[in-house]
Amino acid sequence: EAQVTQNPRYLITVTGKKLTVTCSQNMNHEYMSWYRQDPGLGLRQIYYSMNVEVTDKGDVPEGYKVSRKEKRNFPLILESPSPNQTSLYFCASSQAGFVEKLFFGSGTQLSVL
């Protein structure tokens, strides 16, 4: 089954404790992206990747890191999480970046205390 898999589904952590949210897709998609969703603000793009070893900032990249060492994986790293990073996070992928529909994972609900 074609899918985007995120882990974990729920995560509670404390300020400053490094964490990684994993994302993997099995569709051989070139384009992958991370979004955060906050009430009233909608989905905001954090980082995206056009292909292996190619990443670029979205609209809200501060406090986040990403890497794309393999085509299927695109982990999101929070080196020193803060409470304002409490949010619902989605990973998405598409065949290519140009006007292609996005396939989304099920989301990761992160709470930073």
Place this chain on the structure above:
Amino acid sequence: EDQVTQSPEALRLQEGESSSLNCSYTVSGLRGLFWYRQDPGKGPEFLFTLYSAGEEKEKERLKATLTKKESFLHITAPKPEDSATYLCAVQATGGFKTIFGAGTRLFVKA
């Protein structure tokens, strides 16, 4: 600055009561406009892509239309299972970002 605004924030309908959701956008150049459906606790699911003004697409009770400044998602004779949040998004020329609106929460009562 590229921007997407959706209205209303929430819409309550009776089953069978047709209505429309609005998506207004401001972009330097439109590469494509997308509609997604999001159910509680799940990621958004793709519905439509529209590329140019005048274009229309249909899927079951949903019909999406596009003008130079806005898009409408028309829902004909909705059913309770159409209850969800509907998201509009645009991709502008000259970049690879997809910019989302805040969404419209639709509630359809039987």
